[in-house]
Amino acid sequence: EPEVTQTPSHQVTQMGQEVILRCVPISNHLYFYWYRQILGQKVEFLVSFYNNEISEKSEIFDDQFSVERPDGSNFTLKIRSTKLEDSAMYFCASRYQETQYFGPGTRLLVL
Amino acid sequence: GENVEQHPSTLSVQEGDSAVIKCTYSDSASNYFPWYKQELGKRPQLIIDIRSNVGEKKDQRIAVTLNKTAKHFSLHITETQPEDSAVYFCAASRRNTDKLIFGTGTRLQVFP
Numbered sequence: 001e002p003e004v005t006q007t008p009s010h011q012v013t014q015m016g017q018e019v020i021l022r023c024v025p026i027s028n029h030l031y032f033y034w035y036r037q038i039l040g041q042k043v044e045f046l047v048s049f050y051n052n053e054i055s056e057k058s059e060i061f062d063d064q065f066s067v068e069r070p071d072g073s074n075f076t077l078k079i080r081s082t083k084l085e086d087s088a089m090y091f092c093a094s095r096y097q098e099t100q101y102f103g104p105g106t107r108l109l110v111l
Numbered sequence: 112g113e114n115v116e117q118h119p120s121t122l123s124v125q126e127g128d129s130a131v132i133k134c135t136y137s138d139s140a141s142n143y144f145p146w147y148k149q150e151l152g153k154r155p156q157l158i159i160d161i162r163s164n165v166g167e168k169k170d171q172r173i174a175v176t177l178n179k180t181a182k183h184f185s186l187h188i189t190e191t192q193p194e195d196s197a198v199y200f201c202a203a204s205r206r207n208t209d210k211l212i213f214g215t216g217t218r219l220q221v222f223p
Contacts, residue, residue: 031209043155043200045210056210091154098143098162098204100211102154 002026004103006092012109013082021077021106023092031095032075034067036060036088037105043091049075082110113138115203117214125222130188132217134201137182141203144177144184145211149198158199159186191221 005024013019025032034046048055049067057065066078075094079086087110092103114137124130136144142163147155161168161175161184168175174187184203188195198218202211 033210035211042215043202043211043213045212048210058210095209098206098209099145099157099160101157102147104154 004092004094004101006090006103006106008106009104010107010109012111015084015110016081019079019082019108021079021090021092021108023075023077023103024073025075025092025094026096026101027073029094029096029101031055032069033093033095033100034077035091035093035102037091038088046077046090079108082108084110086110113141113203113212115201115212115214117201117217119217120215121218121220123220123222124191126191126193128191130186130191130195130219130221132186132199132201132219133183134185134203134214135181135183136203136212138203138205138212139182140205141182141212142206143204144175145202145204146173146175146186147200147202147213149200149216151197155200188219191219193221193223195219196221 007022032049035043037043047057047061064080068076089105091105093100116135145160148158149155172189177184198216200216201214204211
């Protein structure tokens with residue numbers, strides 16, 4: 001069964017550095033998402049993406065964040081200048097009909 | 112704003128007993144309600160979902176009920192097993208925005 005994949009599984013970075021988190025959605029899905037989960041808390045919506053543009057973004061998704069679909073398979077989340085509070089698990093998801101399928105996540109630690 | 116409340120935050124049951132987790136949503140335009148199971152350090156996995164035109168849905172030991180008037184939906188797990196132990200999240204979305212608004216999660220522990 002096809003699954004959403006994400007790389008890297010873990011990322012440690014210094015505050016102020018840029019990070020790029022990568023996702024490969026399921027191949028016939030057209031809607032893509034990023035969510036984050038701070039340790040021990042609920043999953044929070046960041047951004048949705050369809051037809052090569054952002055459909056919706058949350059208040060968390062400020063100017064430091066950007067998303068891109070650079071080719072036919074990858075979907076990336078970039079954080080330009082990381083802050084300590086960006087430390088979280090970041091999940092990519094892709095959607096078929098109404099069901100969203102989550103990737104395994106990237107655990108980001110900002111020091 | 113949009114919000115989903117979930118109760119209880121923790122739930123401990125004996126193997127074989129039933130478990131019930133309840134959620135309340137605020138956005139009356141919500142029309143899709145999935146439940147995800149998340150084991151420690153792993154991705155959320157969809158276990159069951161329900162759409163607003165249905166009041167109840169069952170899949171083996173798992174069932175979900177929806178009361179649109181009261182804006183409540185619940186997850187019912189019967190004959191619980193130790194492998195059911197995980198964190199369960201409810202969520203809600205509406206068709207035209209489709210972002211999932213998650214509840215705060217319920218940590219279910221099933222003791223043998």
